Amino acid sequence: MTFRKTKLLPLLLLAGCAVAPMTPAAALDGSNWPTLQQPYAPDAAMEARIARIVAGMTLAQKIGQMTQPDVRYITADEVAQYYIGSVLNGGGAWPDMNKHANVAEWAALSDRYHDAAMRTDMAVQIPLIWGTDAVHGHNNVSGATLFPHNIGLGAAHDPELIERIGRATARQVRATGITWVFAPTLAVGENRRWGRTYESYSSDSRLVAEYSEALVRGLQGDLTGDGDVVATAKHFMGDGGTFNGQDQGETRSTRAQMITRHGAGYYTAIEAGVQTVMASYSSWNDVAAGHDYGKIHGSRELLTDVLKARLGFDGLVVSDWNAIEQVSGCTKAQCPQAVNAGIDMIMVPEDWKAFIQNTIADVEAGRIPMSRIDDAVTRILRVKMRSGLFDRAPSESRYNGRADAVVATDLAREAVRKSVVLLKNDDGALPLARGQKVLVVGDSADSLSNQTGGWSLTWQGTENVNGDFATGSTLLEALKTQLGADNVVYSRDAVGVDVTQFAKVVVVLGETPYAEYHGDVRFPAPIQYSHRRPNDLALLHAVSGKGVPVVSVLYSGRPAYANDLINLSDAFVAAFLPGTEGEGLADVLLGGRYDFTGRLSFAWPGSACSTGEHAGDVVQFARGFGLSYARPSTTGNLPLPTTPGACDPVD
Ligand code: BGC
Numbered sequence: 001m002t003f004r005k006t007k008l009l010p011l012l013l014l015a016g017c018a019v020a021p022m023t024p025a026a027a028l029d030g031s032n033w034p035t036l037q038q039p040y041a042p043d044a045a046m047e048a049r050i051a052r053i054v055a056g057m058t059l060a061q062k063i064g065q066m067t068q069p070d071v072r073y074i075t076a077d078e079v080a081q082y083y084i085g086s087v088l089n090g091g092g093a094w095p096d097m098n099k100h101a102n103v104a105e106w107a108a109l110s111d112r113y114h115d116a117a118m119r120t121d122m123a124v125q126i127p128l129i130w131g132t133d134a135v136h137g138h139n140n141v142s143g144a145t146l147f148p149h150n151i152g153l154g155a156a157h158d159p160e161l162i163e164r165i166g167r168a169t170a171r172q173v174r175a176t177g178i179t180w181v182f183a184p185t186l187a188v189g190e191n192r193r194w195g196r197t198y199e200s201y202s203s204d205s206r207l208v209a210e211y212s213e214a215l216v217r218g219l220q221g222d223l224t225g226d227g228d229v230v231a232t233a234k235h236f237m238g239d240g241g242t243f244n245g246q247d248q249g250e251t252r253s254t255r256a257q258m259i260t261r262h263g264a265g266y267y268t269a270i271e272a273g274v275q276t277v278m279a280s281y282s283s284w285n286d287v288a289a290g291h292d293y294g295k296i297h298g299s300r301e302l303l304t305d306v307l308k309a310r311l312g313f314d315g316l317v318v319s320d321w322n323a324i325e326q327v328s329g330c331t332k333a334q335c336p337q338a339v340n341a342g343i344d345m346i347m348v349p350e351d352w353k354a355f356i357q358n359t360i361a362d363v364e365a366g367r368i369p370m371s372r373i374d375d376a377v378t379r380i381l382r383v384k385m386r387s388g389l390f391d392r393a394p395s396e397s398r399y400n401g402r403a404d405a406v407v408a409t410d411l412a413r414e415a416v417r418k419s420v421v422l423l424k425n426d427d428g429a430l431p432l433a434r435g436q437k438v439l440v441v442g443d444s445a446d447s448l449s450n451q452t453g454g455w456s457l458t459w460q461g462t463e464n465v466n467g468d469f470a471t472g473s474t475l476l477e478a479l480k481t482q483l484g485a486d487n488v489v490y491s492r493d494a495v496g497v498d499v500t501q502f503a504k505v506v507v508v509l510g511e512t513p514y515a516e517y518h519g520d521v522r523f524p525a526p527i528q529y530s531h532r533r534p535n536d537l538a539l540l541h542a543v544s545g546k547g548v549p550v551v552s553v554l555y556s557g558r559p560a561y562a563n564d565l566i567n568l569s570d571a572f573v574a575a576f577l578p579g580t581e582g583e584g585l586a587d588v589l590l591g592g593r594y595d596f597t598g599r600l601s602f603a604w605p606g607s608a609c610s611t612g613e614h615a616g617d618v619v620q621f622a623r624g625f626g627l628s629y630a631r632p633s634t635t636g637n638l639p640l641p642t643t644p645g646a647c648d649p650v651d
């Protein structure tokens, strides 16, 4: 099934390619940014209507349109009073701050905000647009199926699957009355120290570009359907290339690398019609050319000259959470530089009242020209009009308020099966055979929290228990279902268990959840699992070497050095962060109907200081690697280089 937008077809045909559009990045030599064509032809009648509305707005109304508070910090009445153009729910923001709020309660909150926006004293009422981070399904909503994080989806190498996930995510989001999603993340992750590695599909920009188009198409549909949402290409640009993998850090790429590598996903997103772009917290320093662009949020060259003028993006640019304060001379509540650089909508979650006041003053004092404000508001209205918000309320959707619309079990289970990678399978340790007694160990085995990772119900993915998710199954539950409860014995720590009584041991290893910033492994710390999770190594020591095959499954947001763990295992599965559907993992562990088809979308390191695919990095399993039942192979013992206390600088 495909959801290809008909408007895109002529473009594809023009490109001489009816199956998949050409990735412009692949055709680029890095000498200049491409010129692109977005599929929504400028509509003269719409533009005239927007111009009339903008002409009738006061300055306060315009600045209100450009302001995006978080739902925790604004009431519906304030939306009306301040002419607010947009709200967001940041990670861990729920209606009435109730983590278990149901879909109907989400939809009701959306109605309250929408109604407020439509009862202002403006000449023309402007509907509000609510944005949310549905980055692996509608991840702030209890009861919603969560898909594998992007790193796992990358391993699936299946753009058609990504498009279907986009469709399903859009439905989930529409069920809650929300019409804007802050995805896809188009980072090309270069350094595994980065805590957001799992939000990147791949270190291969070609895969990122293919997926970008697929997810945008899946999320947006034709933009006006009742199961469509507006998508966001983020974080523009270079977020995955920061020095030492530091979140929000400095990307030291040449212009050619930026054009061919970090830009790749944006070209396909724009050509697929993405309506919004989020600026990156990071900065760009083209050291080789002696050109420091500084923080992206303050870079007119990138946001206006490149993105809007050269790439032809005519939607809106939104800033990241409080990111304007990182532009030199700015605060959380005031940043004329960012607006002048080309930010159209400002994510000022808390300090929005001061921001409105300060920005009005900036315009009145001439620090921001009115033409810039009008352009920003025009872009915001264009996105709202194009996406049908002026024609019908967000609640006018067949999915609105429906609990079943946030459930996509079969699709997520398929995605899990396709996204896990078999790194080792010596002596046929896998598959597990039905009827055999299996010992399952490790607290991750029964943890939806470790299985889903960051950006799951809460921002960092912490403070969640299984019951909070209200849907899905852990791997332990899935194994009990598929092998029979009588055949599965569970022990968190393997203490006092006689391993020899079992045919196989399944050890579930896992990082505890993290998200941006908190998830970084800061240079110069070595990047080795067992250093960070010594209990997992102890667990493996407790069960291995007893003559019973050991099957390890690892939940992780990044590939990291794990040869010690792999050597203690007969089979080793990199499951990344599979989400709520443990059944998909059990499907492949049991074999039969399903084989492993996942292939690494990032290189897997073979030493504790190897952080990616830089020169000098030791790679244990190359990008593209992955075993299967159909292609058995013996791995044997991997080398165990000594791990230094601290790593040397790379780059
Ligand atoms: C993240 C974005 C996210 C935003 C809103 C930021 O801190 O970098 O990816 O969309 O918060 O939650």
Ligand code: BGC
Binding pocket: 089, 090, 091, 092, 093, 321, 459
């Ligand atoms: C929000 C997140 C946001 C983060 C940024 C959190 O409180 O909930 O959505 O990305 O702050 O620091």
